[in-house]
Amino acid sequence: MTIPAAHAPRTLYDKIWDAHVVDRQDDGTCLLYIDRHLVHEVTSPQAFEGLRMTGRTVRAPERTIAVPDHNVPTTLDRQQGIDNAESRIQVDALDRNAREFGVVYYPVNDVRQGIVHIVGPEQGWTLPGMTVVCGDSHTATHGAFGALAHGIGTSEVEHVLATQTLIQGKSRNMKVEITGRLAPGVTAKDIVLRIIAETGTAGGTGHVIEYCGEAIRNLSMEGRMTICNMAIEGGARAGLIAPDEVTFAYVQGRPHAPKGAQWEAAVAWWKTLFSDEGAQFDKVLTIRAEDIAPTVTWGTSPEDALPITATVPAPESFAGGKVDAARRSLDYMGLTAGMPLTDIAIDAVFIGSCTNGRIEDLRAAADVLRGRRLAPGVRGMVVPGSGLVRAQAEEEGLDTVFLEAGFEWRLAGCSMCLGMNPDQLKPGERCAATSNRNFEGRQGYKGRTHLMSPAMAAAAGVTGRLTDIRAFAREPA
């Protein structure tokens, strides 16, 4: 029996896509309606300039949300302004553009300012079933709500500003299922590092990944955002998680979430947003949660990830082109094959970013640090993902825990995730980081990055070495 097209089982991705098609060309290319356009200062100046030069306006300013994050200083004196000219020009341009074009705007001195991917969900701009775009690759984060969230380039930013639509070809469907339950000490970050270690950074190329399975269902929204945030590091166009009661509870009551009868109607629709029984995926990966260990990266690509109990791999153990890449990675990272990962000494700890800069991440780090101190010679920085995350942490006394442990307690921004502001590693410095990219120079010229969960980064700070949180948790503070 052939199932009529209208009733053919569809994936979550298919459903959101279909609901947003404005126009379809013969070759399948579509014009999609965009529900939310998030804007930061790095990828928007030319786009606004393009509008200005052609006398156009922003089509839907009430759906356009601007916030500076990459270049802002995170020190308490940041109202004094930005020293670096390039950074200052970008932040000033956003300020001028946001006001001139009348978009929603959280300036640097607003308590709601923060990393764009933390602010969107926090304010209730990001909702299930929406299309969300931003001139930023980690827009995938918003997929945690069951929203189709794409990173776009600057010319596309201009197109969306002007038309509230985006030209897109449809990606293929990929399913990543995490069955069973996570062991103690294992977090969303470990799941996603493990996934990328298995698929490689190109494994998701041309696909939208839907993450599902018991271990995903059991994650908080914070954990789900950590997973979707790194979909892009696995090469995918976007990551998605079907919305459920956890999602609705997170969204309800947020400033821009629907209210009253609109809320009821919205939830009724959101409940239809899941992949139908029998829906076809082009690619499937299944991992047992029980098999996932606390995971860290050893190299200069997010796929260079291993359980903390492993040793630094020998380049010859890889196949093809990866042999040279691994050799170069080890050289850059200053590591020797065969060395236990837990022998790697660190100089710095960075807790923050759109991957792990939310309140739960800060709580997890503080739980490890309570009554403990950074190892001698190790410097640490906690950078909340938004002003509201910072305020919440202070209400819970987490700032005191961090300060007593010897960490700096900063204002919100991207900070040392990519060091576009003064928060950078010095050449040769090695950092336990909760961010998402360990590329050469990512956190500062010749800086060395090991990616891991907030609890693992905190534990590394205390011992001065990469540390297995499971063994650490048994030691008295």
Ligand SMILES: CC(C)[C@H](C(=O)O)[C@@H](O)C(=O)O
């Ligand atoms: C600056 C911006 C365009 C970039 C991105 O697209 O991801 C940044 O956020 C990053 O994480 O490298």
Ligand code: SF4
């Ligand atoms: S926190 Fe890092 S990954 Fe996230 S948007 Fe900022 S620079 Fe990009």
